[in-house]
Amino acid sequence: MNASSDRPRPQTYGRGALPQEATRVVEVRMDDGLRFNPATVTARRGEIVTFRVINTGKVMHEFTMGGQDAQDLHEAQMAEMTMTGQSGDPTMSGMDMTGMDHTKMPSTPEHKKYMSLLAKRIATLDRTAAANLSVHVPPGQSRDLTWAFTGEKAPVYGCHVPQHWAGGMRGTVVLNPT
Numbered sequence: 001m002n003a004s005s006d007r008p009r010p011q012t013y014g015r016g017a018l019p020q021e022a023t024r025v026v027e028v029r030m031d032d033g034l035r036f037n038p039a040t041v042t043a044r045r046g047e048i049v050t051f052r053v054i055n056t057g058k059v060m061h062e063f064t065m066g067g068q069d070a071q072d073l074h075e076a077q078m079a080e081m082t083m084t085g086q087s088g089d090p091t092m093s094g095m096d097m098t099g100m101d102h103t104k105m106p107s108t109p110e111h112k113k114y115m116s117l118l119a120k121r122i123a124t125l126d127r128t129a130a131a132n133l134s135v136h137v138p139p140g141q142s143r144d145l146t147w148a149f150t151g152e153k154a155p156v157y158g159c160h161v162p163q164h165w166a167g168g169m170r171g172t173v174v175l176n177p178t
């Protein structure tokens with residue numbers, strides 16, 4: 001175990017914040033076409049914004065705010081949960097798993113090798129990824145997520161329901177000086 005992994009992660013892309021700290025609400029809609037609307041949000045550096053995330057589709061979506069490393073980490077964790085059947089979310093059990101061949105061969109050497117590589121990737125990313133914040137939004141519902149844009153870099157947002165991130169369900173933040 002590396003001692004540096006016990007230190008707080010640098011808030012390179014900002015951090016989660018309390019709703020009462022926010023000075024603005026931005027609505028973001030998610031749909032089954034795997035798109036965010038808007039797909040780009042502009043914020044001032046230091047600004048604290050509540051994202052009101054609305055799922056207008058018929059399947060589960062989620063909204064994760066964070067840097068690229070944090071997005072990659074979350075994507076790998078979701079893949080691991082899916083492949084080990086540890087979703088824990090009954091609303092996700094009806095999702096389309098076509099194309100996820102590894103779920104169909106849980107005991108093959110190839111699957112074990114894949115899961116081992118996935119676990120290593122998660123461990124590596126977990127040591128370097130900055131903070132992220134995530135919320136699942138069932139169909140027809142909305143959830144709030146508050147983010148402080150206090151980092152030096154602009155985070156990105158995305159949905160990590162299996163195949164959604166890969167399908168282009170991502171958005172970008174443009175950070176303007178205060």
Ligand SMILES: [Cu+2]
Nearest residue numbers: 061159161164
């Ligand atoms: Cu999605």
